[in-house]
Amino acid sequence: MSAxxxxxxxxxxxxxxxxxxxxxxxxxxxxTRIPAHVRARSWGGYDSNLSRELGQRGFLGLTLPKEYGxxxxxxxxxxxxxxxxxNFGAPVGSHWIAERQSAPLIxxxxxxxxxxxxxxxxxxxxxxxxxGMSEPNAGSDLxxxxxxxxxxxxxxxxxxxxxxxxxxxxxxxxxxxxxxSGTGEDRQKGLSQVIVDLKLPGVTVRPITDLSGDSHFxxxxxxxxxxxxxxxxxxxxxxxxxxxxELAFERSGPERLFSxxxxxxxxxxxxRTPQGRTPESVRLAGRIIAQLAPLRAxxxxxTGKLAxxxxxxxxxxxxxxxxxxxxxxxxxxxxDDLFRRPAHEVPLELLRTLNYVTxxxxxxxxxxxxxxxxxxxxxxxxxxx
Amino acid sequence: xxxxxxxxxRQLLQDQCTPQLVRAVESGQSPAGLWAQLEExxxxxxxxxxDQGGAGLALSDVFPLLALCGSQAxxxxxxxxxxxxxxxxxxGVDRPQGSIAIASVTSRQAGGVRCAFTSxxxxxxxxxxxxxxATVLLPTAQAASEPGVFALxxxxxxxxxxxxxxxxxxxxxxxxxxxxxxxxxxxxxxLMDTFHRTLQYANERQQFGRxxxxxxxxxxxxxxMAEHAFxxxxxxQMGCHSATAAPDRLRVAVAKARTSEAALEVAGLAHSxxxxxxxxxxxxxxxxxxxxxxxxxxxxxxxYWQEVLGEELVDRRDGLALDLVRATTDVD
Ligand SMILES: Cc1cc2nc3c(=O)[nH]c(=O)nc-3n(C[C@H](O)[C@H](O)[C@H](O)COP(=O)(O)OP(=O)(O)OC[C@H]3O[C@@H](n4cnc5c(N)ncnc54)[C@H](O)[C@@H]3O)c2cc1C
Numbered sequence: 089m090s091a092x093x094x095x096x097x098x099x100x101x102x103x104x105x106x107x108x109x110x111x112x113x114x115x116x117x118x119x120t121r122i123p124a125h126v127r128a129r130s131w132g133g134y135d136s137n138l139s140r141e142l143g144q145r146g147f148l149g150l151t152l153p154k155e156y157g158x159x160x161x162x163x164x165x166x167x168x169x170x171x172x173x174x175n176f177g178a179p180v181g182s183h184w185i186a187e188r189q190s191a192p193l194i195x196x197x198x199x200x201x202x203x204x205x206x207x208x209x210x211x212x213x214x215x216x217x218x219x220g221m222s223e224p225n226a227g228s229d230l231x232x233x234x235x236x237x238x239x240x241x242x243x244x245x246x247x248x249x250x251x252x253x254x255x256x257x258x259x260x261x262x263x264x265x266x267x268x269s270g271t272g273e274d275r276q277k278g279l280s281q282v283i284v285d286l287k288l289p290g291v292t293v294r295p296i297t298d299l300s301g302d303s304h305f306x307x308x309x310x311x312x313x314x315x316x317x318x319x320x321x322x323x324x325x326x327x328x329x330x331x332x333x334e335l336a337f338e339r340s341g342p343e344r345l346f347s348x349x350x351x352x353x354x355x356x357x358x359x360r361t362p363q364g365r366t367p368e369s370v371r372l373a374g375r376i377i378a379q380l381a382p383l384r385a386x387x388x389x390x391t392g393k394l395a396x397x398x399x400x401x402x403x404x405x406x407x408x409x410x411x412x413x414x415x416x417x418x419x420x421x422x423x424d425d426l427f428r429r430p431a432h433e434v435p436l437e438l439l440r441t442l443n444y445v446t447x448x449x450x451x452x453x454x455x456x457x458x459x460x461x462x463x464x465x466x467x468x469x470x471x472x473x
Numbered sequence: 474x475x476x477x478x479x480x481x482x483r484q485l486l487q488d489q490c491t492p493q494l495v496r497a498v499e500s501g502q503s504p505a506g507l508w509a510q511l512e513e514x515x516x517x518x519x520x521x522x523x524d525q526g527g528a529g530l531a532l533s534d535v536f537p538l539l540a541l542c543g544s545q546a547x548x549x550x551x552x553x554x555x556x557x558x559x560x561x562x563x564x565g566v567d568r569p570q571g572s573i574a575i576a577s578v579t580s581r582q583a584g585g586v587r588c589a590f591t592s593x594x595x596x597x598x599x600x601x602x603x604x605x606x607a608t609v610l611l612p613t614a615q616a617a618s619e620p621g622v623f624a625l626x627x628x629x630x631x632x633x634x635x636x637x638x639x640x641x642x643x644x645x646x647x648x649x650x651x652x653x654x655x656x657x658x659x660x661x662x663x664l665m666d667t668f669h670r671t672l673q674y675a676n677e678r679q680q681f682g683r684x685x686x687x688x689x690x691x692x693x694x695x696x697x698m699a700e701h702a703f704x705x706x707x708x709x710q711m712g713c714h715s716a717t718a719a720p721d722r723l724r725v726a727v728a729k730a731r732t733s734e735a736a737l738e739v740a741g742l743a744h745s746x747x748x749x750x751x752x753x754x755x756x757x758x759x760x761x762x763x764x765x766x767x768x769x770x771x772x773x774x775x776x777y778w779q780e781v782l783g784e785e786l787v788d789r790r791d792g793l794a795l796d797l798v799r800a801t802t803d804v805d
Contacts, residue, residue, distance in 0.1 A: 374783030467692035
C-alpha cells in the first residue's frame, strides 16, 4: 500500500495552468455551437479537421520531445489541455488514442526509424492509431490472445482477429498485441506488439454498431497480412510488459472522471434557470461536485507521479474504478431528478443528452479494463494476491 | 517536518491514548491525565504564531496531526483545540489552559443559552461558540450538561449570568467551517485506520483453510474500502488546505461531504468483513466505527455540505462545473 500512501494534494505548475486560457478560448469558439447531445460523445466524437487544427496550434503531443514534433512539456501541461477538451465536449476521438497512448509507447520502445515516421504526424493531428488488444476470447484474460505473427523471408505474416477496436475504421495504423512464439499455454511469454498499416492487403475492418446506434468500435480481421521485418515494436517477446506500461497511460487520465461532464453542465444550465431550480437539484449538484473534486485531486496526484517518471499502476486503477463509478452515476442521478418533474418543462436537448449518456455509460467501466479486473489489481497492490 | 511532527504525536498517542484509556474516558473517567500530557507536548498550540508561544504552522501543515486524532480515537478535542487556539491568538484574546470544543448550533433559551449535542462537549474544558453573531468562549464547568448520543458528546446550557462573564472574541468567524474541517480530518484518520485494521484482519482470519483475504469477493470489498478511504483522505486534505490557520469554506464543504459519505460505506464494509467478532464491545473495531457514525453526523452531514456546494455552483450564473471543482482542488 506504500504506493497509495503517497497520493498527496499536488499543485499544477503555473506554466501548465497558463495553457488553459489559450485552449479554452479556442474551444469556446470551435465547439460550443455543437449541440450538447453531440458534444456528450467527447473523446468518442470524431473530427479530423479539429484534430489537425489542434495539432497546428500545438495542443497535441505536448509531452513528446520537440525533436519529434512534440511540445517538450510535462504531463501537467497535457492534463490541463485534455481536461479542457473533455469539459467542452470537443470531438477529439480521431487523434485521442494515438496521442495518449501510441506515441508515448513508440517513443519508449520504438526504433529511431519508427519514431521519425509516426510521432511527428501524430503531433500534427494527422495520423491516427488504434489499440489491438482485445479478441473475441481475450478480453479480461488478455494473455490468451491468439492472433499470430509468423516469420517469413519478408518479415512477418499476420493471421487472426481483433475486436472492440475503437476507431479502427478511421485509423491509419493499429498497434496489435500478437503471439510471435509459443502457444496459448505460455500465457504472457511469446507475445509482441506489432505496428500494422490498416491499408495493407488482407486487413478487413468492420464497424460494430453499439446500443445507441453509434459505430465507434470495430472488428478487424487479418488474413495473411504481410508485415515488414521492422513492424515489431520494441523487443520481440516483450509485448506483455509493454502493454502493461501502456495501460498506465490509458487509465490515469481525466477521461476517467469527466465522461459525463457535458451532461452535467447541460443539466446545470437548466437548474440555473428559475424554473429548473429546486432544492433537490441544488443538493444533487453539490453531491456530484463533492465526488468529482477529490477524484480530480487524486487524478492530478497520479499525474504528478507520471511527471516524476513513476509508473503508478495501482493508483491509476484505483482512480479509474472510482472515477468511472462516478461518471456512471451522473446520468442515473440526473434522470432521477428530471423525471420527478412535469415532463413538458424539461428542455428536449437536455433529455437527448441524458439519453445518449445513459446509453453510453455501461462502456465507461468496460473500456480500459473492467471494474473487477481493476479491483483485482488494487487487491494485488494491497498485498492480498 | 510534517513527518517528524506526526511521528512524535503518533508515538505520544500510542503510549498515552491506549484503547483501554479511550474506553475508560468513554465510560466516564476524567481525561485530565491525557490532556495534561498533550498540553505539555505543545501540539495544541501548533497553529498559534511563534511570537505568541506556538509553533506557527499553517493549517495545511497540521493536517496529519488532525487526522491522527481520528486514527488514534483521541477522546479529547485536541483537533478542535488546535483550531480554536489559533482563532483566539489571531483575535488577540488570551488563550486559556485546557481543551476547547467548537460548537455552532446555539440557541437562546429562557434564562440562558444552549449548545445542543456538542461534539466532545462532555470532555472539553471550554466551548467556543457564537451567540447573536458574536463569538464567545464559555467554561464547561459552569454549564448544566446532559449526555449526548455519542459517549463524548453533550448538550450544554449556561445561565445569563454565566454568559455575561463569557470571554468575548472579536471578529467574524466561520465556526461551522472550523468544526467541519476538524471532523473531516478526524474522519479521514479513522477511515484509514478502519481500513488498515480490516485489511490486516482479512490476512489473518482463516476460513475454508485459507485467509479470507484470498477470496475474490473479500478482495473486491477491500478494494472498494481503499477507494473510499483514499478519496476521503484526499478530500480532508483539501479541507485543510490553507496558508493560514483558517480553512476555506468551500474546500471544507467538499471535505465534510466526502468523508461523511465514506464513513457510511467504510463502516459497513468493515463490519461485514470482520464477521461477528467486529460486533463485540471487546474488539477495538467499534472504537473507530462508532466514531465514523458520530463524526459523519457532527458538524453537518453529507447532505448539509452538498447543499452548500450546490448553492455555490448554481448561484454562479454561468461557467463550467469544472471551475468550481478547480477552485476546491487547485493548490499553489
Ligand atoms: C467502448 C469500448 C471501447 C473499447 N475499445 C477497445 C480498444 O480500442 N481496443 C481494445 O483492445 N479493446 C477495447 N475494448 C475492449 C475492452 O478492453 C474489453 O471489453 C474489456 O477488457 C473486457 O473484456 P470483455 O468484454 O471480453 O469481457 P469479459 O472478459 O468476458 O468479462 C465479462 C465480465 O466478467 C468479469 N470477469 C472476467 N474475468 C474475471 C476475473 N478474473 N475475475 C472477476 N471477474 C472477471 C468482467 O469484469 C466482466 O464483468 C473496448 C470496450 C468498450 C466497451
